[in-house]
Amino acid sequence: MxxxxxxxxxxxxxxxxxxxxxxxxxxxxxxxxxxEGKRRFPQLGINVNVLEPGQAMxxxxxxxxxxxxxxxxxxxxxxxxxxxxxxxSWDFVHCPGxxxxxxxxxxxxxxxxxxxxxxxxxxxxxxxYTVSELAARHGASVERETTSAAEAYEKVREDLPRSRWVxxxxxxxxxxx
Numbered sequence: 729m730x731x732x733x734x735x736x737x738x739x740x741x742x743x744x745x746x747x748x749x750x751x752x753x754x755x756x757x758x759x760x761x762x763x764e765g766k767r768r769f770p771q772l773g774i775n776v777n778v779l780e781p782g783q784a785m786x787x788x789x790x791x792x793x794x795x796x797x798x799x800x801x802x803x804x805x806x807x808x809x810x811x812x813x814x815x816x817s818w819d820f821v822h823c824p825g826x827x828x829x830x831x832x833x834x835x836x837x838x839x840x841x842x843x844x845x846x847x848x849x850x851x852x853x854x855x856x857y858t859v860s861e862l863a864a865r866h867g868a869s870v871e872r873e874t875t876s877a878a879e880a881y882e883k884v885r886e887d888l889p890r891s892r893w894v895x896x897x898x899x900x901x902x903x904x905x
Contacts, residue, residue, distance in 0.1 A: 732893045737765030746776050746901060753894045756867070756884055758783040758833070760843075761896070770847060777841045778900045779804070779833035785841065787870055787880045788830040788863035792854030793846040797821040797831060801902060802839030804831050807863045828858055832866040840901065 733750035736742045746761050753759045758779035777785055779802075788807060797806075797820070804815040808829040815821065815831070823829050825846075833839035856873065857880040863869035870880050 730893070732895045735765040736763070737767055747896045749896070751894050751896050751900075753888075753892045754885075755888045755892075756783060757786060757881075759894065759897070759900065768847070773843075773845045773847060775843045776901070777839075777843060779831075779839045779841065781833050781835055781837070781839075782867070784830055784832040784863075784866060784868035785843065786830060786868070787857050787884075788828060788860040788868050789855055789857045789880075790826055790828040791845075791856070792825045794825050795823045795827075795829075795843065795845040797823075797844075798842045800840040800842060802833060802837055803835035804839050804841065805834050805866065806831050807860065807866065807868070810860065810862060812862060825854075828860070830863055830866075830868045832868055838900070 730750055734744050734748045735750050736744060744763060749761045749763055751759050751761045758777055760775045760777040762773070762775050779785065799815050799817055799819045801817055806813040806815050806821055806829065808823070809827060831841060855877065856875055857870045858873050859871070860869045874880055
């Protein structure tokens with residue numbers, strides 16, 4: 729247990745409810761739960777993302793590993809390979825390695841998106857943040873191509889606190905009753 733929620737930091741199976749887990753606030757890039765502690769899962773990353781309208785999941789990018797996204801609630805726009813595609817609840821997006829993409833919440837309420845990605849992308853993660861005029865219209869593009877996450881997110885994170893771990897905020901996820 730951390731001051732911001734449950735953190736599992738051992739090997740073996742476990743069960744944790746997303747509401748009880750530790751979350752990370754990325755300010756203008758929304759909030760997410762990874763279910764991971766200091767040790768990342770070796771083969772698969774999974775996040776539950778809560779994005780307010782206008783918030784992007786990150787910056788437009790491509791990476792070596794495949795990723796998948798499932799919109800559980802709300803509306804989003806997918807910017808993929810220079811195209812824009814509207815997404816709504818239960819739309820699934822598959823991005824093979826090397827696919828340039830980003831998701832931005834739209835509509836009048838928060839979007840909830842589950843993101844899953846393969847690990848083992850190699851040294852530096854194999855992520856390239858690329859320039860996209862279309863993504864820039866949504867505030868989700870770098871000004872110049874880079875492989876540095878610190879550089880790609882420098883402006884977005886400059887006003888955020890050093891530690892952005894937070895407790896789950898009531899209302900982020902829908903009630904199941």
